[in-house]
Amino acid sequence: MRLRDEVLGKVCRSCKDTVRGLLTNPPASTPFRIDSQAPMSYNVTASSHAQYCPLRNPPMQMSIVIPALNEGSNLRLLLPRLHRVVSALGTEGYETIVVDGGSTDDTAEVASSLDARIIVQQEPGYGGALKAGFRMANGKYILTLDADLSHDPDFIQPMWEARQEAEVIVASRYVPKGSAQMPFVRKVLSIILNRSFTKGLSLPLHDISSGFRLYRSSTVKNMPIESSDFDVLEEILIRCYAQGWRIKEIPFQYLPRQRGDSHISLLRFGLAYLRTFRRMWELRNSVLCADYDDRAFESRIPPQRYWQRERHRIVTEFAASAGSCLDIGCGSSRILASLEQVVGVDILLRKLRWSRKYGKPLVNASIFDLPFSDATFDCVISSEVIEHIPASDKPFLEMRRVLKDDGRLILGTPDYGRLSWRIIEGLYHRLIPGGYADEHMTQYKKEELVRSMEEFGFLLLDARYVLGSEMILLFRQADTA
Numbered sequence: 001m002r003l004r005d006e007v008l009g010k011v012c013r014s015c016k017d018t019v020r021g022l023l024t025n026p027p028a029s030t031p032f033r034i035d036s037q038a039p040m041s042y043n044v045t046a047s048s049h050a051q052y053c054p055l056r057n058p059p060m061q062m063s064i065v066i067p068a069l070n071e072g073s074n075l076r077l078l079l080p081r082l083h084r085v086v087s088a089l090g091t092e093g094y095e096t097i098v099v100d101g102g103s104t105d106d107t108a109e110v111a112s113s114l115d116a117r118i119i120v121q122q123e124p125g126y127g128g129a130l131k132a133g134f135r136m137a138n139g140k141y142i143l144t145l146d147a148d149l150s151h152d153p154d155f156i157q158p159m160w161e162a163r164q165e166a167e168v169i170v171a172s173r174y175v176p177k178g179s180a181q182m183p184f185v186r187k188v189l190s191i192i193l194n195r196s197f198t199k200g201l202s203l204p205l206h207d208i209s210s211g212f213r214l215y216r217s218s219t220v221k222n223m224p225i226e227s228s229d230f231d232v233l234e235e236i237l238i239r240c241y242a243q244g245w246r247i248k249e250i251p252f253q254y255l256p257r258q259r260g261d262s263h264i265s266l267l268r269f270g271l272a273y274l275r276t277f278r279r280m281w282e283l284r285n286s287v288l289c290a291d292y293d294d295r296a297f298e299s300r301i302p303p304q305r306y307w308q309r310e311r312h313r314i315v316t317e318f319a320a321s322a323g324s325c326l327d328i329g330c331g332s333s334r335i336l337a338s339l340e341q342v343v344g345v346d347i348l349l350r351k352l353r354w355s356r357k358y359g360k361p362l363v364n365a366s367i368f369d370l371p372f373s374d375a376t377f378d379c380v381i382s383s384e385v386i387e388h389i390p391a392s393d394k395p396f397l398e399m400r401r402v403l404k405d406d407g408r409l410i411l412g413t414p415d416y417g418r419l420s421w422r423i424i425e426g427l428y429h430r431l432i433p434g435g436y437a438d439e440h441m442t443q444y445k446k447e448e449l450v451r452s453m454e455e456f457g458f459l460l461l462d463a464r465y466v467l468g469s470e471m472i473l474l475f476r477q478a479d480t481a
Helices: 002-008 013-024 046-052 072-088 107-113 125-136 153-161 184-200 232-242 266-284 292-297 302-319 349-358 394-402 419-431 446-455
Strands: 062-068 094-100 117-120 141-144 168-172 213-216 247-251 325-328 342-346 362-364 377-383 403-414 458-466 470-477
Touching (some): 062 125, 072 094, 117 125, 125 141, 125 232, 232 247, 302 377, 302 458, 302 470, 403 446
Parallel strands (some): 325 377, 342 362, 377 403
Antiparallel strands (some): 168 213
């Protein structure tokens, strides 16, 4: 008892309950831990607790990553301003990381003398610098900015204040009230570059080449970045968008470089941008992109646009006035937006991140193991899901389990019994590589599917088709009483 009181006397008030429980019922083989990074023995000391207490030593909030190549004179001005601005934010902890790309001036010495951590990048180019900085960053947020004073440190405050509104905050030159002080030719080329990417890839953004950004670290940690030059900025932002992360642009006044020479080579970087555009075009038009379903609703390809809208019309008509609905494999479909009482389920987090904008409850789960009680929903929707999973009774049993007696089941899938679908799927493979047709693994025919559903206790009420190929079936679950 005396040992216990002695130990409790050496920890802060907020940790007492945790420590008291561990001392009363100690784990069999692991030492007491204040957090997962700090193993401590039961012989706790005041000094060791002060070192590891999560309240006295909160997690680092911000990592500032600055790529630099012969920027010693600029860093001498930038870093003191950074420290002043970030300290005034009231963050619980931050670090400054200068990624040195092989400077021959005093970049490293200046950075070290001004409390920055120096990392010597191993991979070439601006992209290599960002990747190195991301890997070494410890903060919950990662701020990136240039070393040449073109990014005003005072602008960090409005970026920080906006961090709850999106996972990526971009200081944008090309939104209303934004501006860029740069040579005329360079500004024209910058505008052309941004519009080519945003219009060509259907991105609702304006400035995807700005390097002044605040990321939630989870958006870029472990991101498979391929670009090595300044085109990395486009790749990172497009990959964030494809993962369903929210991106917010706030107007920013870009300033001219204060000292030194720019490291941009138009010819070399122009070729890099073309290669990146091609890779990002493939990503944007594949099912890997979080907004694939939503974007198809407004597709520039008339058959694709019609298909999405006709499917939406039939499903929402079948679900009208049904009561509580469960949309399994909801993706980023606008069905969620059109129904009042609906819960969306999807196994892919990127799809759910995108669908947050609909303001409906979302659950990350599998159709093989739905996390809902029996007889919870009046209507269950499974549109374009069952052909993407291995043939099994379990998904149908799960749908029946969570559906109330006499509830509706809306089941949509291609009808492989129809020649029209087999022709369309062949064209789909060729014209839209990376689309959903590439993921079909189980084929259903209407007659066979209806017989199976009858065995599961469902009665067919209606059957509609999209272009005579995709069947959307409305079932009613028979009363099991």
